Structures are given as structure tokens and as C-alpha cells.
Amino acid sequence: MPSIKVAILGFGTVGEGIYRILNERKEEIKKETGHTIDIVSILVRDTAKERLATPGTRITDDVQEIFATGDIDVVFEAIVGEEPAYSYLSEAIEKGCHVITANKTMFAQHGPALLKHAAFRGVQVCYEATTAGGVPIIRTISGLLPTDRVRRIRGIFNGTSNFILTKMREEGIPFEAALHEAQVLGYAEADPTDDIGGKDAFRKLMILSALSFGRQPDWQDVPIVGIDGVTIEAVKDASAGKLRYRHVADIALDENGALHGSVGPVLIGPEHPLYGVDGVDNAIIVDTDHLGALTLIGPGAGMYPTASAMVGDLLQIVGKREAVVVTS
Ligand SMILES: NC(=O)c1ccc[n+]([C@@H]2O[C@H](COP(=O)([O-])OP(=O)(O)OC[C@H]3O[C@@H](n4cnc5c(N)ncnc54)[C@H](OP(=O)(O)O)[C@@H]3O)[C@@H](O)[C@H]2O)c1
Known part of the structure; x- marks a missing residue:
């Protein structure tokens, strides 16, 4: 053998x-x-x-x-x-x-x-x-590329941030308490700076950009905002209006072929595909010419x-x- x-x-x-x-x-x-x-x-x-x-x-x-x-x-x-x-x-x-x-x-x-x-x-x-x-996003996009064109990729790429935002909303606790819970449960690193500051999501977005568009935008042109500035008052106000905060990394191709990326907290309503994605899960929406929007959801980390x-x-x-x- x-x-x-x-x-x-x-x-x-x-x-x-x-x-x-x-x-x-x-x-x-x-x-x-x-x-x-x-x-x-x-x-x-x-x-x-x-x-x-x-x-x-x-x-x-x-x-x-x-x-x-x-x-x-x-x-x-x-x-x-x-x-x-x-x-x-x-x-x-x-x-x-x-x-x-x-x-x-x-x-x-x-x-x-x-x-x-x-x-x-x-x-x-x-x-x-x-x-x-564990979400097969690289394989999925690689499989699409020969016959289709990716227009936009957006999603929740950091399970720690999503867990914290979920806890804040569900339990009405402030950011620091939710972060502490994520650390106790082993979801957040001892040094969570890159997770809560948005850099981890940014890196994943750049990897998908290189795969999907054959290039990355200038890193300095992509604004990166973490979830550390999201207050419990803002989360409660959002909930009252049936909105939820999600930390979303987003990159899109415009009609002139330029790439526009951003990473940060956004407010979304119940009709949005990321509205129901709670806890440590990751979720990625791929918009293509032929498929429209394809959404993949699953565990973003773990042994x-x-x-x-x-x-x-x-x-x-x-x-x-x-x-x-x-x-x-
Ligand atoms: N954990 C996850 O769920 C996850 C998910 C997706 C991607 N990743 C990525 O996967 C990688 C590993 O993550 P992890 O969570 O397994 O990390 P980890 O638990 O900290 O393990 C890192 C391992 O690498 C070894 N190591 C570190 N620096 C080294 C060096 N300079 N030379 C030789 N060995 C070195 C360490 O050796 P010692 O044991 O001797 O310290 C340790 O065994 C990271 O790049 C992470 O971003 C992790």
C-alpha cells in the first residue's frame, strides 16, 4: 500500500x-x-x-x-x-x-x-x-469561478465578535461582560484584540478577495472597525426597532472594476440573511452573476x-x- x-x-x-x-x-x-x-x-x-x-x-x-x-x-x-x-x-x-x-x-x-x-x-x-x-467557502468559490463571476462577498467572519453581539442582545449585558463570557468559554483568545478589533475578519476578507477577484484592494483603503465601540444602549435601541448588530466584512466589485471593502458593525433587519445567525457561527453570502446570493453558515473555528x-x-x-x- x-x-x-x-x-x-x-x-x-x-x-x-x-x-x-x-x-x-x-x-x-x-x-x-x-x-x-x-x-x-x-x-x-x-x-x-x-x-x-x-x-x-x-x-x-x-x-x-x-x-x-x-x-x-x-x-x-x-x-x-x-x-x-x-x-x-x-x-x-x-x-x-x-x-x-x-x-x-x-x-x-x-x-x-x-x-x-x-x-x-x-x-x-x-x-x-x-x-x-469548517465552512467550505474556498472550495465553493473555487468551484464557481470557471463558470460564474463573483460580484460581492459579505459575511460574519469572526465567531468571537458574533458571540459577544449575540450575548449583549439576548442577555442585555455590556460588551466587557460578554467578552469575559467568551473568554471563559474558550471562544476568545487571551489577547482578543484582533477578533474584537476587526483585523481577523479583515484578513479573511482579503484572502477571499484574492481568490474571487484575483487581487486585494490596498489594505489602507479598507476601513476596519471592531465591535468594541458597540454599547449596550445601542444594542437595546436596535432591538426595540427589530434590528440587530452584526459585524460584517464586505467586499464588492463596482461597474468600473474597482474593489470596495469595509469591515465593521452594521444594523440589519429581519429580512437580511445574516439576521438569524447567532452565537459563534460564521456566515458568508456570495453574490455572483448567475446564482444571485448564495449563503453558507457553519462553525468558523474549533479543533x-x-x-x-x-x-x-x-x-x-x-x-x-x-x-x-x-x-x-
Ligand atoms: N484554533 C482555531 O479554531 C483556528 C481556526 C482557524 C484557523 N486557525 C489558525 O491555525 C493556526 C494554529 O492555531 P491554534 O489555535 O492551533 O494555535 P495554538 O493552539 O496556539 O498552537 C500553535 C502551535 O504552533 C506551535 N508554534 C508556534 N510558533 C511556533 C514556531 N515559531 N515554531 C514552531 N512551532 C510553533 C506551538 O508550539 P508549542 O505547542 O510548543 O507552543 C503550538 O503547538 C493559527 O494560525 C490560527 O490562526 C485556528
């Missing part, structure tokens, strides 16, 4: 999820693809940290140890921040590996360069998990939704068998 050798960079929430799914679904993956998946190496920052046992897999804090063997077919990347993730993935592509990433901070900035590099080297870069976690999107990417790569270097 031919095997595909993979490395996982990062073994936190997402990295561990990838490991678990690849093991739990071993037989199904073998049946579906005809290949076994061999998790050769895992990269972490601190090898002394106590973590899930991974028998037969090398755990290292030295990425060169992973690349030196020259036998890795696919690199999963689930570390945090632009660097060293971008450098590691550039090196992986240069060495002929396919890459699958969940790292939106890195991909919003460097995705176009990685995709260009990968095309030159004849490998694939998959990034479904960077945007809306299994995110890792499952990445394993889905692997199956997509393996499906294109001629592109994969398979070792026996």
Missing part, C-alpha cells in the same frame, strides 16, 4: 486535530484514496511541553530536521503569525511539498506569493481552513471543524494523484 508522508507544523488546537482525524479516519482515508497517511514529523516550539502521545512520529523544534530527510509529500501548517510560517512554507514548496495551511495572518499577506511559487514548482497550496474554519477542513484539502490533493509524489 503506497503511503503519503506528511509533516505537521504546530501541535496546538489545530495541529492536534489534524493528527487525531488522520488517525481516527485512517481506514476511511485508505479506502477513499488508496493511500495510507504516514505522519512522519511534528514541529513544535517547546518539545518539553506535555502533550498528546504520538507513537512513531518524531516531535522536533527544528524545522530543518523535517526537511532534511527529503521524504515529506505534504506539509500541514498550523502555527501562529506571519513568520516563521511563511519562510517554512516557502521552503516546503521549494522542496516539492504540497502545503495545507490554517494560518490566516500569514496567508492574507503572503498567500498570493505562495500560490505563485507553488504553481512554478508544480505543487499545490490549500487554505480552506484560513477562512471560516475538529478546522482540522477537518485541512484533511479535506489533503484528500483534494491526493485526488489529483498525478501531482503527488508517492513513496512506497
Whole structure:
């Protein structure tokens, strides 16, 4: 049985999820693809940290140890921040590996360069998990593009912000109390700045812009407003008028071909497709020439939704068998 050798960079929430799914679904993956998946190496920052046992897999804090063997077919990347993730993935592509990433901070900035590099080297870069976690938005838009044209993308891209706005409305509590609840429940990071300040949603919007329109607007031209300025009084006033606050990232193509993006809280009424999307869910509306508006709703984060999107990417790569270097 031919095997595909993979490395996982990062073994936190997402990295561990990838490991678990690849093991739990071993037989199904073998049946579906005809290949076994061999998790050769895992990269972490601190090898002394106590973590899930991974028998037969090398755990290292030295990425060169992973690349030196020259036998890795696919690199999963689930570390945090632009660097060293971008450098590691550039090196992986240069060495002929396919890459699958969940790292939106890195991909919003460097995705176009990685995709260009990968095309030159004849490998694939998959990034479904960077945007809306388990919601298959990248696959959906990629599937539409050959026959249709995307006009506008808007949606709720940050589950933490949506959870906080929902709590404020349902329980009548102020922003700080709702944020605290999100942190206690593990929905918000210890440092929630990028979530509540709108940067996280902005990055996902830029990733979708590059995919859908082949380019991103100048980042400075996109106003980014978070939910931290939304008061409980404003939420109550909105509710009294049957309106709801949603934190919406929006990008549209105008008739002259210019892109207009914005990220911030907006008031919407009951007829709007985002009106009923409460809690940590993400929701994305894609407007196209042929379909009108298509709405996708689902879990935007979490170990299994995110890792499952990445394993889905692997199956997509393996499906294109001629592109994969398979070792026996
Ligand atoms: N969590 C989610 O639901 C979710 C959803 C979508 C996308 N993402 C993205 O997925 C990525 C991973 O998120 P996460 O929640 O799994 O993060 P996490 O729990 O903080 O785990 C990060 C992992 O990366 C390792 N790491 C960090 N910097 C490293 C470095 N310089 N060299 C080697 N290893 C390094 C850490 O090593 P140690 O364990 O030794 O500290 C840890 O194992 C992020 O880019 C995030 O934005 C996450």
C-alpha cells in the first residue's frame, strides 16, 4: 500500500486535530484514496511541553530536521503569525511539498506569493481552513469561478465578535461582560484584540478577495472597525426597532472594476440573511452573476471543524494523484 508522508507544523488546537482525524479516519482515508497517511514529523516550539502521545512520529523544534530527510509529500501548517510560517512554507514548496495551511495572518499577506511559487514548482497550496474554519467557502468559490463571476462577498467572519453581539442582545449585558463570557468559554483568545478589533475578519476578507477577484484592494483603503465601540444602549435601541448588530466584512466589485471593502458593525433587519445567525457561527453570502446570493453558515473555528477542513484539502490533493509524489 503506497503511503503519503506528511509533516505537521504546530501541535496546538489545530495541529492536534489534524493528527487525531488522520488517525481516527485512517481506514476511511485508505479506502477513499488508496493511500495510507504516514505522519512522519511534528514541529513544535517547546518539545518539553506535555502533550498528546504520538507513537512513531518524531516531535522536533527544528524545522530543518523535517526537511532534511527529503521524504515529506505534504506539509500541514498550523502555527501562529506571519513568520516563521511563511519562510517554512516557502521552503516546503521549494522542496516539492504540497502545503495545507490554517494560518490566516500569514496567508492574507503572503498567500498570493505562495500560490505563485507553488504553481512554478508544480505543487499545490490549500487554505480552506484560513477562512471560516469548517465552512467550505474556498472550495465553493473555487468551484464557481470557471463558470460564474463573483460580484460581492459579505459575511460574519469572526465567531468571537458574533458571540459577544449575540450575548449583549439576548442577555442585555455590556460588551466587557460578554467578552469575559467568551473568554471563559474558550471562544476568545487571551489577547482578543484582533477578533474584537476587526483585523481577523479583515484578513479573511482579503484572502477571499484574492481568490474571487484575483487581487486585494490596498489594505489602507479598507476601513476596519471592531465591535468594541458597540454599547449596550445601542444594542437595546436596535432591538426595540427589530434590528440587530452584526459585524460584517464586505467586499464588492463596482461597474468600473474597482474593489470596495469595509469591515465593521452594521444594523440589519429581519429580512437580511445574516439576521438569524447567532452565537459563534460564521456566515458568508456570495453574490455572483448567475446564482444571485448564495449563503453558507457553519462553525468558523474549533479543533475538529478546522482540522477537518485541512484533511479535506489533503484528500483534494491526493485526488489529483498525478501531482503527488508517492513513496512506497
Ligand atoms: N484554533 C482555531 O479554531 C483556528 C481556526 C482557524 C484557523 N486557525 C489558525 O491555525 C493556526 C494554529 O492555531 P491554534 O489555535 O492551533 O494555535 P495554538 O493552539 O496556539 O498552537 C500553535 C502551535 O504552533 C506551535 N508554534 C508556534 N510558533 C511556533 C514556531 N515559531 N515554531 C514552531 N512551532 C510553533 C506551538 O508550539 P508549542 O505547542 O510548543 O507552543 C503550538 O503547538 C493559527 O494560525 C490560527 O490562526 C485556528
